[in-house]
Each structure stands twice: as C-alpha cells, then as structure tokens.
Amino acid sequence: MHCVQHLYIHIPFCLQICPYCSFYKEIAGPGKADPLVDAIVREAELFGHNAMPRTIFIGGGTPSALSVSQLERLFFGLKAHLDFSGIEEFTLEMNPATVTSRKAALLRNHGINRVSMGVQTWDAALLETLGRVHDASQVRTSFQILREVGFTNINLDLIYGIPEQTLRQWEESIRETIALEPEHISAYCLTYEEDTDFFRRKVKGEFREDVENDAAFFECGAAWLAEGGYAQYEISNYARAGYACRHNMAYWEGGDYLGLGPSAWSTLGERRWQNVPDTAAYVRAINAGVRPLRNEELLTSKIRVAEKIAFGLRMNVGLPGNLLAAHPDLVAQLCAEGLLEQNGSRLCLTSRGRLLADEIASALME
Ligand SMILES: C[S@@+](CC[C@H](N)C(=O)[O-])C[C@H]1O[C@@H](n2cnc3c(N)ncnc32)[C@H](O)[C@@H]1O
Numbered sequence: 001m002h003c004v005q006h007l008y009i010h011i012p013f014c015l016q017i018c019p020y021c022s023f024y025k026e027i028a029g030p031g032k033a034d035p036l037v038d039a040i041v042r043e044a045e046l047f048g049h050n051a052m053p054r055t056i057f058i059g060g061g062t063p064s065a066l067s068v069s070q071l072e073r074l075f076f077g078l079k080a081h082l083d084f085s086g087i088e089e090f091t092l093e094m095n096p097a098t099v100t101s102r103k104a105a106l107l108r109n110h111g112i113n114r115v116s117m118g119v120q121t122w123d124a125a126l127l128e129t130l131g132r133v134h135d136a137s138q139v140r141t142s143f144q145i146l147r148e149v150g151f152t153n154i155n156l157d158l159i160y161g162i163p164e165q166t167l168r169q170w171e172e173s174i175r176e177t178i179a180l181e182p183e184h185i186s187a188y189c190l191t192y193e194e195d196t197d198f199f200r201r202k203v204k205g206e207f208r209e210d211v212e213n214d215a216a217f218f219e220c221g222a223a224w225l226a227e228g229g230y231a232q233y234e235i236s237n238y239a240r241a242g243y244a245c246r247h248n249m250a251y252w253e254g255g256d257y258l259g260l261g262p263s264a265w266s267t268l269g270e271r272r273w274q275n276v277p278d279t280a281a282y283v284r285a286i287n288a289g290v291r292p293l294r295n296e297e298l299l300t301s302k303i304r305v306a307e308k309i310a311f312g313l314r315m316n317v318g319l320p321g322n323l324l325a326a327h328p329d330l331v332a333q334l335c336a337e338g339l340l341e342q343n344g345s346r347l348c349l350t351s352r353g354r355l356l357a358d359e360i361a362s363a364l365m366e
C-alpha cells in the first residue's frame with residue numbers, strides 16, 4: 001500500500017435532513033454515534049497504517065453533530081493509530097446550529113485548524129425553503145465563537161439558484177458573508193440531485209432549473225466576491241491570498257487519498273473503492289475485521305487523465321497543455337471562440353468558458 005497524504009473521514013449524522021442534499025447522511029439519534037466513532041478508529045487501525053496525512057478533512061453529514069466526548073474519542077483514537085506529525089491543514093465541517101464554545105475549543109486543542117460551515121443563504125424565507133435547521137443570527141453567533149477560540153481559517157458555504165431566489169437576495173447573502181471576513185467562501189450552484197426531495201419536486205414541475213439565471217448568479221457572484229477580496233481559484237471556490245483549501249486542491253490535482261467511514265471514497269494508485277453507504281453495515285464489517293467495501297474499480301491511465309482534465313479545467317490555473325495534446329483541433333477551436341486560453345504551458349478556461357465548464361470537459365474527454 002502507498003503512503004497516503006490526504007485523509008477524508010465521513011461522519012453521516014445531521015440534526016435535520018435538508019431536502020436538496022444527497023450526501024450519505026441520517027438523522028443523529030441516541031446510540032448511533034458511539035459505535036460509528038469506534039468503528040472509524042478501528043478502520044484507521046486496521047487499514048490506515050500507511051497514512052501520514054498532510055491534510056485531513058472530516059466531512060459529512062455534520063461532524064459537529066457529534067458530542068464533545070465523541071469528538072474527543074475520535075481524535076484520541078485516530079492519533080493512536082495514525083501519524084499526525086506532518087499535518088498542515090485539518091478541516092472539520094460544522095453546521096451553525098451545532099457550534100458551542102466547548103466544542104470549538106476542543107477542536108482547537110486537537111489541532112483542527114480550519115472550519116467549514118454551511119450558511120447557504122442569509123435570507124429567512126430561503127433558509128426555510130432549504131429546510132435549514134438554523135437561522136441567520138445563529139451563523140453570526142457561531143462564527144464569533146469560532147473566532148473567539150482562535151480559528152483563523154474559516155470557510156463559509158453558500159448556495160445560489162435556490163427556487164424563488166432573486167439576484168438581490170444573492171447579493172445580500174454575499175455581502176453579509178463578506179462582512180464576517182472569513183478566509184474562504186464556497187459558492188455552489190444548487191444541483192437537483194436524484195433521490196432528494198428537491199429532485200422529486202422538480203420532476204413534478206414545482207421547481208424549475210434555469211440555466212441562464214444560474215449563469216447570471218455565477219458571474220455576478222464572482223464579481224462581488226472579487227470586489228470583496230476573494231480570488232476565485234476553482235469554479236465554486238474563492239479565498240483570500242494563501243487560504244485555498246489544500247485538501248481539495250490535492251484532490252482536484254489527482255492526488256491519492258484515503259477515506260474512512262461509511263460511503264467514503266479512496267483512491268490509491270490504480271485502485272479506487274467506496275465504503276458501504278450504510279452505517280450499520282459499515283460498523284458490522286469493521287467489527288468483523290473486514291473491509292467495508294461497496295465497490296472497487298481499477299483506474300486505468302485513461303480514466304486518470306480524463307479526471308485530471310475535468311478537475312483541472314475547473315481550476316483557474318487550468319491544466320498542463322500536454323494533457324490535451326490528443327485534441328489539437330478542438331483546443332484551437334475553443335481558443336478561437338474565446339472559451340479557452342493559453343497561459344504559458346497551461347490551458348485554462350476564460351470567464352466565459354467557465355460557464356460551459358462541464359460541456360467543454362466532456363468534449364475534451366472523448
Ligand atoms: C456536508 S455540507 C456542510 C456542513 C453541514 N452539513 C451543513 O450543511 O451545514 C456540505 C455543503 O454542500 C453544499 N451542498 C449540499 N447539497 C447541495 C446541492 N444539492 N447543491 C449545491 N450545494 C449543495 C452545501 O453548501 C453544504 O454546506
């Protein structure tokens with residue numbers, strides 16, 4: 001097994017399920033989290049012995065839905081089996097409704113140096129549409145708590161393209177977010193994921209996707225964020241200088257990573273696998289000492305190149321031109337149309353090209 005430098009840990013519990021979300025998650029409830037925490041620690045012990053993480057990302061779900069004692073057990077357990085001496089970035093995802101001073105202080109004491117919090121919107125009616133468990137004032141209070149305990153690298157997530165959202169509301173959300181001065185802002189376009197309530201409502205005709213509207217929100221959002229001092233470095237990600245997320249960058253650049261916990265993906269060399277997206281089945285497998293696999297695939301170099309193209313195009317620095325050497329005519333055409341541009345030896349999307357990133361990536365991957 002390779003020595004892996006990037007570790008992802010999935011905690012699938014949430015206080016409330018948002019109707020647009022397709023991450024593997026379930027409602028937090030008594031008796032569920034302790035066995036999961038123990039199983040993740042055991043997975044690290046059994047299958048994580050070569051990890052020497054430079055970045056760790058604990059995501060979900062809502063990792064901050066774990067109690068202080070569960071989080072403590074998780075960190076002590078992981079440290080007993082993994083070498084934490086080389087960690088540069090250690091992120092934990094939080095929901096604003098789960099932030100307390102005690103929890104935030106515990107995270108700091110255990111070396112977490114980056115927090116990513118889901119805000120989505122500052123508008124009360126839209127928060128309700130999104131089925132969020134918190135209100136806007138809770139975002140402010142939670143952010144304040146995180147600063148007070150010493151977090152100096154905080155990301156806030158926003159969503160645009162929410163049903164009935166106006167451009168004015170989007171601007172307001174961005175302005176309120178910038179006013180808090182986080183180091184990083186993620187701005188995602190709402191996607192109607194299969195198997196979500198929002199998807200079913202779209203099929204019924206209650207909600208409608210509006211590509212032109214989304215494009216306007218994207219362009220205006222990027223401009224307002226730039227004015228506020230946030231440079232776009234990936235289609236949905238903006239940061240103050242020096243605060244791009246290292247974990248995600250490694251992932252987008254095609255680096256190897258190990259995932260622990262139910263539903264987590266891992267990519268190591270030519271292998272990619274996913275753990276079962278089922279907490280009970282995951283815990284059972286780990287307790288029996290077997291890998292909790294859902295599936296495993298062989299990554300051919302063709303797949304890896306295709307992924308480097310798809311992710312590379314989404315980053316503002318683009319990708320090495322030689323990755324597109326097989327498509328000289330298409331590259332020339334995209335450059336002539338003002339969608340792609342040469343930057344030294346790299347090729348990157350123009351701001352107009354970014355609006356068509358998925359279509360361009362599919363054409364270049366054929
Ligand atoms: C795991 S959640 C973040 C932490 C916490 N669970 C929360 O929601 O506050 C990851 C982020 O993914 C984004 N997200 C989830 N589902 C989405 C969707 N269907 N479309 C766009 N963004 C989505 C949201 O911005 C969310 O904050």
Ligand code: SF4
Binds near residue numbers: 014095
């Ligand atoms: S968006 Fe966050 S809080 Fe909402 S269901 Fe998804 S993971 Fe849970």
